[in-house]
Amino acid sequence: MKHIAIARFGHEGNSFGSVRATLADFQACEWARGEAEVVARYGGTNTEIGGAIDFMRGQSGWQAHFLRCAWATPSGEMEPEVFEFIMADLLSGLAARRWDAVFLGQHGAMQVVGLDHADAEIIRRIRKAIGSASLGVSFDLHANMTSELLGLLDVSVGYKCHPHTDMAATAQKCLRLLLDTAEGRLRPVGAIVPIRAFLPSINGRTTDGPMAEVAAFAREREQAYGLLDVTPYHGYAYGDRAYAGASAVAYADGNEAKAEQAARAVVAEMHRVRDRLMVRLPGAKEGIAQALARLGEGRGPAAVIDAADHPGAGANADTPGLLRALLVAEPKVPSVFVYFWDPSTVQKAVETGVGGSREFHLGGRLTHAFGPPVVVPARVERLTDGKIVHTGPVYHGMTFDFGPTAVLVGQGIKIVVTSHCLMVTDRTFFELHGIDLASVGLLAIKAKNQFRAALSSIFPTMIDVDVPGPACLDFTQLPFKRVPKTLFPWAEASREAAPR
Ligand SMILES: [Zn+2]
Numbered sequence: 001m002k003h004i005a006i007a008r009f010g011h012e013g014n015s016f017g018s019v020r021a022t023l024a025d026f027q028a029c030e031w032a033r034g035e036a037e038v039v040a041r042y043g044g045t046n047t048e049i050g051g052a053i054d055f056m057r058g059q060s061g062w063q064a065h066f067l068r069c070a071w072a073t074p075s076g077e078m079e080p081e082v083f084e085f086i087m088a089d090l091l092s093g094l095a096a097r098r099w100d101a102v103f104l105g106q107h108g109a110m111q112v113v114g115l116d117h118a119d120a121e122i123i124r125r126i127r128k129a130i131g132s133a134s135l136g137v138s139f140d141l142h143a144n145m146t147s148e149l150l151g152l153l154d155v156s157v158g159y160k161c162h163p164h165t166d167m168a169a170t171a172q173k174c175l176r177l178l179l180d181t182a183e184g185r186l187r188p189v190g191a192i193v194p195i196r197a198f199l200p201s202i203n204g205r206t207t208d209g210p211m212a213e214v215a216a217f218a219r220e221r222e223q224a225y226g227l228l229d230v231t232p233y234h235g236y237a238y239g240d241r242a243y244a245g246a247s248a249v250a251y252a253d254g255n256e257a258k259a260e261q262a263a264r265a266v267v268a269e270m271h272r273v274r275d276r277l278m279v280r281l282p283g284a285k286e287g288i289a290q291a292l293a294r295l296g297e298g299r300g301p302a303a304v305i306d307a308a309d310h311p312g313a314g315a316n317a318d319t320p321g322l323l324r325a326l327l328v329a330e331p332k333v334p335s336v337f338v339y340f341w342d343p344s345t346v347q348k349a350v351e352t353g354v355g356g357s358r359e360f361h362l363g364g365r366l367t368h369a370f371g372p373p374v375v376v377p378a379r380v381e382r383l384t385d386g387k388i389v390h391t392g393p394v395y396h397g398m399t400f401d402f403g404p405t406a407v408l409v410g411q412g413i414k415i416v417v418t419s420h421c422l423m424v425t426d427r428t429f430f431e432l433h434g435i436d437l438a439s440v441g442l443l444a445i446k447a448k449n450q451f452r453a454a455l456s457s458i459f460p461t462m463i464d465v466d467v468p469g470p471a472c473l474d475f476t477q478l479p480f481k482r483v484p485k486t487l488f489p490w491a492e493a494s495r496e497a498a499p500r
Helices: 023-029 035-042 048-057 080-094 118-130 147-152 167-182 210-224 256-277 284-296 321-329 343-352 427-432 490-497
Strands: 002-010 030-032 062-071 101-105 134-139 155-158 188-194 229-233 247-253 302-306 335-341 357-362 374-384 387-389 399-401 405-410 413-418 442-445 461-465
Touching: 002 048, 002 080, 002 167, 023 030, 023 062, 023 080, 030 035, 035 048, 035 062, 048 062, 048 101, 048 167, 062 080, 080 118, 101 118, 101 167, 118 134, 118 147, 134 167, 147 188, 155 167, 155 188, 155 229, 155 247, 188 256, 210 229, 210 247, 210 256, 229 256, 247 256, 284 302, 284 321, 284 442, 284 461, 302 321, 321 335, 321 374, 321 413, 321 442, 335 427, 343 357, 343 374, 343 405, 343 413, 374 413, 387 427
Parallel strands: 002 062, 002 101, 101 134, 134 155, 302 442, 302 461, 335 413, 335 442
Antiparallel strands: 030 062, 188 247, 229 247, 357 374, 374 405, 387 399, 405 413
């Protein structure tokens, strides 16, 4: 019997987010160890670990051991003590025996205060602990990959889909390659080619647009040339580290030149579409006006999407710009705002009680850097426990706990306020809060592309807006310190600004 350790340690850290990732954030999000806990948390879900559970059930001759699985929703950088605590937990699990293989579900855009390259540090320590055992890692397609990371692994596979509807499938592909490697049937050789550019992800879906073309190209290349895996990595722009940026990674069986050629070809394809990723977006006021105009033409309902404060990009559902613009616009259609993360406001709503009214200060709780709070009298319409189980494609089957949540109604607009900061990507969030999406005219939401997988069919009009926030579209507006300014788009911006 061969033995495989399965673990997860992932986070996406926004260097400009005002809230650091704590141990409580991991414990409140994904936190399980040992088969019983891990199967209870992830069994039947569309996640890496859910995929790993299913995959290993079909592998006779292998025994799976589930070590620490930890994930927190994206936020600011991680406290170093949190990193050390989780690493110690993971390494103590690995120390229990000799392994034939180790699988880790990582993200690839972790930032830890004081560490240059947290994702590489995880792999360095695991490699030291497991010696020459085969090591396979799955990554988000927003990972910032490096040659050092690749050199420490036997094989890696990244998500191919954005929205991320292929988490379980990614882990299963990685596990298949990993087990074949451990059993001596494969010798994966990887190559990475960086694109030396920061690419905004707002127009980076693989369902349509430029990255769909890159994804199709990579898939065709993988099949036509018999490669083990070809992943275009979009990279994560808000992690201020010297190595950050987009890249392509390819694996071939024992053939480095073949892997390198494929990675180069994919990067060339990314260069080809690069300028189409550099979209310009309307501000909140203009975007809402466009949405209302389309509603007038019968092209509703409409969603106005504020990605600059998207919790899935490490922002905090706290910036007030979108709600302020919505209140000024005074929409004459049923309108909903999702959401602010503000436990103290929820507490005030609980004290006020359903049906009661008072003045609320909304947004700008953590910082006024993106504008002061919006002050609005509102009625408390509904209070919930904030717990949902996803029924849509992203994180299918997973429980999400937004904590005590309030639905307020101010100026006729439903405004949701939660106690925990998570991504809204599933229809069940609206159902729990008594929001019938069929009767909503205008939805203003802090989200990005993940949300589209379950909700785009409801909203014929979706308008992305750029509002001041920690995950704003124009990177040159953020105070980067470590990213080389020789990279696109800084290099381009400085060329444009130079006197002629
Ligand atoms: Zn991602």
